[in-house]
Amino acid sequence: MSQIDRYFERYGPAYKWLATGTIMVATISVVLSTTIVNVAIPAVMGAFGMSAVQAQWISTGFLAAMTATMLLADWTNRAFGTRLTMNAAMSVFLAGSVLGGLAPNETMLTLARVVQGAAAGIVQPLAMIMLFKVFPPDKRGAAMGIYGVGVVLAPALGPWIGGLLMDAFDWRFVFYLGLPFAGLAILMSNLFLPSREESGPIPAFDFVGVAILSVFLAILLSTLSNAQRLGWESNIILAGFTISVASAIGFVAWEMNTAKPMLDMRLFANFAFSSASVVAFIMGAGLFGSTYLLPVFVQQIQGMTPTQAGLLLMPSGFAMLLVFPIAGRLSDKVPAPIMIALGMAVFAGSSWLMVAANVHTAFWTLAWWTVLSRVGLGLVFPAISSGALKVLPPHLLGQGSGASNFIRQLGGAFGVNLLTVFIERRTIMHADAFAATQTSDNATTMELLREVAGLMHAAGLPDTQLMPASASFLGRTVMIQSSNAAFQDGFLIVCGIFLLALIPTWFMWRVASSAT
Known part of the structure; x- marks a missing residue:
């Protein structure tokens, strides 16, 4: 009898909700930190005298670290068990949150965000692994919808609460908001998450793969950030791009040939999974890029306070709260490509409306446009999560979960970085x-x-x-x-990104149609 079976024997059918609640609390704590800091970026820029490109590392550093560690979730789960892995990840996250709140300069603040992101990268794939263990295949879409309620509730309330904390105290308090959730997650994981199932020695760890991936992310994102300042054709920037390309090729080659790969390249032999991965990358780029842009836009261009910027995002979060459970149930019945295409089209339409945003655009007009975008995301997320994994055999499920989250976060890291650089260049132009x-x-x-x-x-x-x-x-x-016009160009780019995602979605539809 597996540990999961023993938990079901102890708690009955309610165990699946106890496990879901545990991972939801853990995810809420890390998702809060992913989005809430965006409201604080203008204040941090003023406190440390940072440029927009320097400040975006507060978000990009978190996303890049999260991306690099996401592929470790499957190995840590097999090596140490879900319970110990969750405890360790949330403890590291707690340490990073405290370091961020006490940071004396931008270097320590960026380091704290990297520490937070490294821990957060372990948590989200673990959550998906647990959902797929405790729910049967025909209920997983609905489970993703319920789980998504917790995931979207955090960014719905977080920026507003963060804004209140900033207006009442200062920006440092946004780092402390996730601490109670992290502590509760550690307590619940000790009660409801299984320890290591496998006996025998700890499986081999792909240190070389992690090192190459970290070099790729750090060098490429740093090169993109500094290219505008140092010159796109300067020797150091060209060298950075060369090293990035070489490390990307080296990572793929290593993972294809090592005996214990961190990322099993057999996943991408499945064309449906590959298509879903391209959609996930584009979704991550558009989602995190637009989530970064909007709070900065309304504070810098419209002069909103952090509390007002947080309130602007709240209705969209509650819209996702309503859409997620419905979309989750629909994803068990409607083909995933149809749900994804509809959601992407809705988000693209919202971004198209945002192109008209300026200093005179009313608060509720912006809020409505943002609600529309989150309705689109609510349709996409459960479908792409369950659709990407249901095509994989059971022995690749853990790898597939980590890879799917990894690719979405990779898109997010590049989305924030590239959009910030793009807006800076367009502002100058x-x-x-x-x-x-x-x-x-x-x-x-x-x-x-x-x-x-x-x-x-x-x-x-x-x-x-x-x-x-x-x-x-x-x-x-x-x-x-000039800055207003540059932000409008940025929203237009986001619109184009989501329309571009319709191409791999069509390939997913072709694969699904041919399979039936």
């Missing part, structure tokens, strides 16, 4: 274009300068300072308009 039109021949510009000078004169500013102050106001206006 738009600023140059707008500045070129601000001449004495531009009647609108001259009228604006006269009106601003008149207002400042009425406020008591000396005549000698009127024109310099008016020119300074014009410069700030140009920069805000």
